[in-house]
Amino acid sequence: MTTTPPSSSDSAATGGVEAGALPSTPAFSPLYQQIKVLMLQSLQSGEWKPSAAIPSEIELAARFRVSQGTVRKAIDELAAENLLVRRQGKGTFVATHAEQHVQYRFLKLFPDSGDVNSEGPAQRQIIDCKRVRAAADVARALGLRQGDSVLQVRRVLSFAKVPTILEDIWLPGTPFKGLTAERLRDYDGPMYALFETEFGVRMVRAEEKIRAILPDAEQCELLRTSPQTPLLSVERTAYTYNDTPMEMRRGLYLTDTHYYRNELN
Amino acid sequence: MTTTPPSSSDSAATGGVEAGALPSTPAFSPLYQQIKVLMLQSLQSGEWKPSAAIPSEIELAARFRVSQGTVRKAIDELAAENLLVRRQGKGTFVATHAEQHVQYRFLKLFPDSGDVNSEGPAQRQIIDCKRVRAAADVARALGLRQGDSVLQVRRVLSFAKVPTILEDIWLPGTPFKGLTAERLRDYDGPMYALFETEFGVRMVRAEEKIRAILPDAEQCELLRTSPQTPLLSVERTAYTYNDTPMEMRRGLYLTDTHYYRNELN
DNA sequence: CAGTGGTCTAGACCACACT
DNA sequence: GTGTGGTCTAGACCACTGC
Numbered sequence: 001m002t003t004t005p006p007s008s009s010d011s012a013a014t015g016g017v018e019a020g021a022l023p024s025t026p027a028f029s030p031l032y033q034q035i036k037v038l039m040l041q042s043l044q045s046g047e048w049k050p051s052a053a054i055p056s057e058i059e060l061a062a063r064f065r066v067s068q069g070t071v072r073k074a075i076d077e078l079a080a081e082n083l084l085v086r087r088q089g090k091g092t093f094v095a096t097h098a099e100q101h102v103q104y105r106f107l108k109l110f111p112d113s114g115d116v117n118s119e120g121p122a123q124r125q126i127i128d129c130k131r132v133r134a135a136a137d138v139a140r141a142l143g144l145r146q147g148d149s150v151l152q153v154r155r156v157l158s159f160a161k162v163p164t165i166l167e168d169i170w171l172p173g174t175p176f177k178g179l180t181a182e183r184l185r186d187y188d189g190p191m192y193a194l195f196e197t198e199f200g201v202r203m204v205r206a207e208e209k210i211r212a213i214l215p216d217a218e219q220c221e222l223l224r225t226s227p228q229t230p231l232l233s234v235e236r237t238a239y240t241y242n243d244t245p246m247e248m249r250r251g252l253y254l255t256d257t258h259y260y261r262n263e264l265n
Numbered sequence: 266m267t268t269t270p271p272s273s274s275d276s277a278a279t280g281g282v283e284a285g286a287l288p289s290t291p292a293f294s295p296l297y298q299q300i301k302v303l304m305l306q307s308l309q310s311g312e313w314k315p316s317a318a319i320p321s322e323i324e325l326a327a328r329f330r331v332s333q334g335t336v337r338k339a340i341d342e343l344a345a346e347n348l349l350v351r352r353q354g355k356g357t358f359v360a361t362h363a364e365q366h367v368q369y370r371f372l373k374l375f376p377d378s379g380d381v382n383s384e385g386p387a388q389r390q391i392i393d394c395k396r397v398r399a400a401a402d403v404a405r406a407l408g409l410r411q412g413d414s415v416l417q418v419r420r421v422l423s424f425a426k427v428p429t430i431l432e433d434i435w436l437p438g439t440p441f442k443g444l445t446a447e448r449l450r451d452y453d454g455p456m457y458a459l460f461e462t463e464f465g466v467r468m469v470r471a472e473e474k475i476r477a478i479l480p481d482a483e484q485c486e487l488l489r490t491s492p493q494t495p496l497l498s499v500e501r502t503a504y505t506y507n508d509t510p511m512e513m514r515r516g517l518y519l520t521d522t523h524y525y526r527n528e529l530n
Numbered sequence: 531c532a533g534t535g536g537t538c539t540a541g542a543c544c545a546c547a548c549t
Numbered sequence: 550g551t552g553t554g555g556t557c558t559a560g561a562c563c564a565c566t567g568c
Binding site for chain 1: 345346347370371373470471472473474475476477478479493495496497501518520524525526527528529530
Binding site: 295296297331332333334335338352353354355 | 555556557558559564565566567
């Protein structure tokens with residue numbers, strides 16, 4: 001495929017692996033990486049949809065004309081990146097934000113008690129959802145031009161009826177055309193799950209920049225707190241496949257009864 | 266070793282894998298996991314020291330009486346956990362905090378400019394280093410009893426001569442006997458690297474709890490800031506092998522020119 | 531050149547889930 | 550039982566490093 005090592009004495013290894021339009025990939029890469037790219041395309045194109053099973057390893061090996069071990073290594077990496085989920089005896093599935101287990105995969109705020117279930121699910125309140133022109137920072141984060149049309153959502157998350165998170169969310173206008181406050185209100189589940197099912201946009205990874213700030217008057221009111229109470233400012237950019245930014249959001253977290261948890265390796 | 270699958274038609278697979286004192290490991294686990302445990306013991310016992318090369322895959326395969334592929338899978342996992350570092354053509358090495366590349370592996374604070382090198386290395390100032398009795402929270406984090414003897418270090422990190430981080434660090438007294446302010450001052454490199462070379466304690470992973478707070482008078486003075494400037498409170502517990510906590514620290518981060526960066530997957 | 535990790539294959543068998 | 554992913558082996562060859 002595309003490029004192969006200069007000489008390969010293994011007959012099958014040099015084989016075709018299926019057409020696939022890759023106009024120019026000059027650098028050499030191992031077979032399993034090339035299979036990984038092809039599988040990524042199947043995910044991206046929607047051939048394999050969130051929560052659905054992908055073909056078995058044996059089928060994929062036949063399709064790509066490689067050994068099962070090579071397919072396995074490609075799947076291993078995709079699973080490590082949380083794009084696929086392996087289930088022994090059942091198959092390999094496309095990961096989704098709609099799984100009942102980890103309700104909010106990207107939300108790292110936990111109650112001091114440590115028991116996530118004690119406070120139950122978050123109550124969501126949509127404050128606003130309107131079409132605006134992208135400010136400079138939003139445009140930069142989303143890879144748009146300043147002034148391009150974006151959707152802005154403002155909402156409050158409460159735990160045990162206590163307002164705890166105030167979020168402003170910006171989404172590129174084109175892929176999310178048709179998103180309204182009503183649809184956000186009506187949907188029961190994580191916002192990212194709605195993005196998957198309604199707009200075909202799957203968030204794959206994200207980066208957060210965290211600071212400590214003091215809230216302004218409006219923020220105080222919405223979070224029912226005082227201007228002297230410091231908050232965590234969590235600025236997140238979320239990416240789909242191919243490192244395409246698809247969401248920018250700024251969250252203000254009240255951390256008197258909750259904390260932001262991070263694990264370092 | 267210890268336990269093996271009920272029946273294994275593969276001659277070698279059921280083999281000994283070397284003595285190794287594991288009194289009771291009742292549950293079944295795959296071979297490569299067992300090899301991983303043995304390798305972990307070699308790391309923990311100091312047989313393989315930080316930055317040194319471990320035996321080659323072929324040697325290990327012979328030592329453990331398994332195939333190279335099985336050793337490889339064990340190493341793969343240890344490398345994924347940042348305990349080992351693979352270098353093609355050279356060998357596999359024990360990871361260390363003294364590598365010149367990632368100076369502070371656990372420090373997630375970056376300058377707004379994004380260019381880590383623009384401000385050069387951090388200036389460290391040891392404020393204090395004394396033996397104290399563990400408070401309740403420190404004792405809990407370190408798995409000690411309240412009142413047990415611990416070392417407390419207080420220091421300030423500055424970037425481009427601007428004080429930015431104020432840290433209180435607590436270390437269990439016994440493993441760190443002999444640590445003084447002078448030795449901390451004289452050592453040129455990350456504190457965790459000193460722990461490795463001088464005390465044989467290698468930090469493997471850590472957890473952080475982050476909050477927004479306002480500083481008290483003393484903290485303001487040390488960071489040369491005002492009581493109205495909110496700070497990030499970063500409480501870290503660091504662990505050695507076997508999930509043994511070996512350090513508790515609370516850092517106060519000034520986030521007007523820096524931000525805490527986190528990557529979500 | 532020899533030695534190391536990295537890739538790839540082919541085949542056997544195990545563990546698990548469904549039917 | 551059938552089919553899925555998971556483990557293990559044995560052997561070949563490639564890519565990189567350093568002598």
